[in-house]
Amino acid sequence: MSNNMAKIAEERKAVEQLKLEVNIDRMKVSKAAADLLAFCEAHAKEDPMVTSVPSSENPFREKKLFCAIL
């Protein structure tokens, strides 16, 4: 009996949550996706994986070790 009541309570909560979600404002995909594109483009230069940085500015560049035989 109480198991059924628990299921009902759960389902009620799920319905209340769905009611909240149904009513949100939704932006047109054309605008939302265009904004993502614009963000990528605007930040491409700061993205070292998109715009490669010169070795001198790469803190992880290979450490070149030179050994001198004395």
Next chain:
Amino acid sequence: MGELEQLRQEAELLKKQIEEARKGVADTTLAELTSGIEVVGRVQMKTRRTLRGHLAKIYALHWSTDSRLMVSASQDGKLIVWDTYTTNKVNAIPLRSSWVMTCAYAPSGNFVACGGLDNMCSIYNLKTRDGNVKVSRELTAHSGYLSCCRFLNDNEIITSSGDTTCAVWDIETGTQKTVFMGHTGDCMSLAVSPDLNLFISGACDWSAKLWDLRDGNCRQTFIGHESDINAICFFPSGNAICTGSDDATCKLYDLRSDQELTSYSQESIICGITSISMSRSGRMILAGYDDFNCNIWDTLKAERIGECSSEPGHSDLIMEPLSILLFQVWTDCSLPPLLLSGVLAGHDNRVSCIGVNEDGMAAATGSWDSFLKIWN
């Protein structure tokens, strides 16, 4: 009709309404919008550093906000804080429980946290007066494993758990300030929005949820995956999220249009995604897979553009598989067949977790073979 049946029908109706509302704003597709732009160039990443020190599989890693230090967690029962520039170990922290599944670095750099099958989130102070790292809090209340944790600041941390809830904690008092309920499966991963007002969670109920930190409510739920969501991250603008699932796909969901924009998959890829991270501009997605590969995707064109795999002929990589071989034989006497072929043929990096640092300069991968690698 019983009340339960009525409620279920009401739920189905509401779900259909949400679907309709989403279709109603779908006036174009990401593919159409990006038809005019070129795929970003093929990415060739090289291993710049190999971090050696853990004795068992790496389960998690998290960069410090300084883009130089990083914390990693291994089931050898240790958290190690690394200086990735020099490969020095800044701290090696022994854990009370070795069943760790996640770790996090506080934005301030003062604390790290971890947790796992002990159901707790343990906070460690890195900056004690006497220089010894100590447990400063053990956050207990979850009734399931700790899958992920992220600091909001030195006194607040968000956790996700196998008990299907997420929570924000007041670290000082050790109590949960807010509990986020709604998922119907284990929560596997979480990520905080750039403005710190929202967070997202991915779960074994195949959905991702967007939560409001200020009022504790679930704002939106994203569906479409056909299996557990193991990994989740924000697009850097905060307006979109990226998920990785056991269904072998990653998906991009836009928050403001409330829907999936695209999926990242290939017929040849049949295994689940375990970890995910984006490059600084959001143009690339780096995803770690169950077969231990790491694929790099062009976010906008939805094409695979590269992978993190070691270049052949790298001499230290030839040695590594031999040392793994010896270690495996010694520890558990089981030798996965893959490993044998790995000694002979490949120099593959077996990725279990991945993360791009804040300045975007490098990606770190944690491996099944106990090493971490830094790539760019």
